[in-house]
Amino acid sequence: xxxxKHEATYADLEAxxxxxxxxxxxxxxxxxxxxxxxxxxxxxxxxxxLGSPFGRGRGGPGxxxxxxxxxxxxxxxxxVPDLAAWRKERMPxxxxxxxxxxxxxxxxxxxxxxxxxxxxxxxxxxxxxxxxKVGFLWYVEPVERILTAYRHDxxxxxEIGTWGGEEDDRVRVxxxxxxxxxxxxxxxxxx
Numbered sequence: 001x002x003x004x005k006h007e008a009t010y011a012d013l014e015a016x017x018x019x020x021x022x023x024x025x026x027x028x029x030x031x032x033x034x035x036x037x038x039x040x041x042x043x044x045x046x047x048x049x050l051g052s053p054f055g056r057g058r059g060g061p062g063x064x065x066x067x068x069x070x071x072x073x074x075x076x077x078x079x080v081p082d083l084a085a086w087r088k089e090r091m092p093x094x095x096x097x098x099x100x101x102x103x104x105x106x107x108x109x110x111x112x113x114x115x116x117x118x119x120x121x122x123x124x125x126x127x128x129x130x131x132x133k134v135g136f137l138w139y140v141e142p143v144e145r146i147l148t149a150y151r152h153d154x155x156x157x158x159e160i161g162t163w164g165g166e167e168d169d170r171v172r173v174x175x176x177x178x179x180x181x182x183x184x185x186x187x188x189x190x191x
Contacts, residue, residue, distance in 0.1 A: 013078060017188040021069070024078040025124045035082075041098055041188035042112050042142045043068060043082045049186070053179050054085070060179050063088050064107075074132050079125055085112040105132035108175055112140045130156050136175050145187050149173050 002181035008029035013022040020031045035043070047068055053060020064085045073081045084106035091104055100155060109129055111121040121139065129137055130152060137150045137157055150157035151174060163171045170180040 005138055007076075010078065021080055022078075023080050023120075024076060025120060025128070027076065030120060035112070036114065038142045038188040039082075039112050039114055039163055042140055042186050043110075045186045046110060046140065049178055049181060050085070054176055065091060065094055067102075070106075072106070073101045073103045074105070079097045079128060079129050080104070081125075082112045084108065105129075105134050108132070108136040108138070109134050110138040110140060112142060114142075126157065138173070140186070142187060145183070147171070147173065147183065147186075 005140075007027040008023065008024050012029045013024055016022040016029075016031050020033060021035075022032075023030045030130065032091070048062075051066040052058045054062060054064040055066040056062065064087055066083065066085045068083060069080050070084050072081065072084070079103070080162060084134060085108040087107045090107060102111075111117070111125065113121055126137065131154055133154075135152050139148045139150075140146070141164075144164065146162060147161040148162045151160050152158075160174055163173065169184050170182055172180055
């Protein structure tokens with residue numbers, strides 16, 4: 001909840017212990033522990049599946065930069081999506097390796113939802129991504145094994161579709177619909 005007497009600052013974020021992921025969302029400092037194994041498996045697999053054909057041009061068209069957990073600065077908001085990508089036509093080169101954050105809104109953001117982060121991801125962060133005109137937003141629910149994709153229509157996000165379950169093994173999801181994404185390969189094994 002926002003404290004009108006103290007709006008969180010970047011100094012508050014920098015003061016967090018290293019094992020926490022911090023974000024500044026609408027004046028509030030949000031600190032969370034590192035993601036679970038299931039969450040990390042999904043982000044790693046998705047990054048590998050998309051990064052090779054779209055980032056490196058191996059078996060796909062290339063033309064994108066992919067980053068895991070980049071720090072994005074949008075005014076007073078500091079967000080850390082699970083994955084983000086920029087079209088190289090909008091960002092021809094990456095910032096220097098020592099650059100701590102990026103202020104250019106990504107063309108695609110993926111948030112892997114967990115009980116601790118889902119409400120922030122779906123409400124506050126979505127509102128900020130819409131304001132910054134992020135082109136595509138994906139939510140991945142690793143426990144339910146569901147992928148939902150949205151496209152920014154110039155004002156807000158509109159749902160493109162939801163995929164999951166046994167019937168949706170291979171899917172084509174914008175903006176990466178030049179390849180089939182194998183959904184079964186994304187998820188962590190279930191005991």
